[in-house]
Amino acid sequence: MSGRSPTAQRLFWTLVLGGCASIRYGAVALAATASVCVAILVHRLDRPRRFRSLVRRIARRHAPTLALRRRQERFLDAYGNMIEDGWLRERDYFVERTVLPLIEERGYSDYAEPRFEEMVEIVERVAHAQVLPDERETPEDGIAYERYCADLLEEAGWDARPTGASGDQGCDVIAEKAGLRLIVQCKRYGRPVGNAAVQEVAAAALHWSGDMAAVVSNAGFTPAARKLAGTTGVLLLHHDDLLDLVPERRTGRRRAPATGR
Template sequence: MPGRSSLVARLFWTSLAGGAAAFVYGGPALAATGACLALIGLHRLDRPRRIRRLVRATIRAHAATLALRRRQECFVDAYGNRIDDGWVREREYFAERTVLPALDARGYGEEGDALWDTILTTIERIAAAHPLPDIDEAPEDGIAYERFCTERLREAGWNARPTRASGDQGADIVAEHGGIRLVVQCKRYGKPVGNAAVQEVAAALRYWSGDRAAVVSNAGFTPAARKLAAATNIELLHHDDLRDLVPARAVGPGTAPKKAPRGKGRAEARSVLAER
């Protein structure tokens, strides 16, 4: 193993150098060599504790997001069964893409496989223990939930207005701030949101001549929804994210192409909002 080979190499070269020094300087050099070998051994014995501490620190740095994902990705189906498949995938994704690279960057990469189950257990424990806002804060009624999300956006400084129930073309809220127009579809679900919502808000983005588009939900999102959102540059948000949402133009390969004059489309969108 790389870690054991490195330890053996350090012990060998320290012993070799110390032996040569002891041959010249005698007892003091021999004592110093023994102290160095003892420190190397103690450092090796402390390695598991350092690794566990790094794992915990890495996970705790993302505790709020993990706790939210855990809430979003777990639900009870129509038969009373708790479904946590999405959370299991999210937990493994985080471990593979965040925790293991952190270990590798500190020279502990070879420990990852042996610690895999421990890492997943630690993620679960920290995510479960992190406090989250009361889930009942968000209203269950769809229209009330849209108004709830609208208020969250207003608290963040957006000029947000719900669209008309009919003719919204996939948008429940249109918000503007800092020259950025945000198109939002709200989904108050008891299970993860599918990719149909992503398709609808992607179409609404063009209809409303928006700069950004998002699906906001109290629940999580299916793998298909996440994949489509990544390809079309649609944001998938929890309603708790809205209070801290800042205006910025969408970037990336899926960004909707800019249209030179926005005249007619923008004017039509404003007229619908005015009617509201």
């Protein structure tokens, strides 16, 4: 019996027990056994629908975040092509880390691999259907984009100022809040930002005695940039994230002596 599916096992034992009962109770037991077998089969046939419904419920609980990440990680490049690489990675990550553990917990572990793409499609539809506030129009010019990011930080309660175009040592905006200093490099790009920006802002944080360092972009980040950011403590942010940014001293970040500048 160990090689049979749960449904086959339920049917087998229902027939065995029902057959035994029918010896004593006759037609009534046979009718009851048939009804139970039909119910088991209907429940089995309805399993794919219940699986899809479960995945939708999981995705809808995170719909605002998914929709925001979808907007942040999709952008037009300089040639007018929609670049979705970042969103596709984010979508798969959500399915792997959030959806799969829950469906396995609910008894759908056999669906994890063969129905992975179906789960991804459900997440895509949920994210696409979620209504978000209109996106602010971001400046095209790099210097104006730095000012725009500083203004967003000001809205979030930071004391922020752009450093200017020259002599910034990889720092475009300096912001302070709750006694902590944030060093920001702003990238208004038509492609994902690479790890060079992470290296630059990490060095700038040391130069400017920063407690936090971040690269802010409209266009997402490469896997290499994300990997390096994870080891250096640099935040990788979409400009939308600045309105919710809170002061937090990053692990490993040390304030340099004031005389070192």
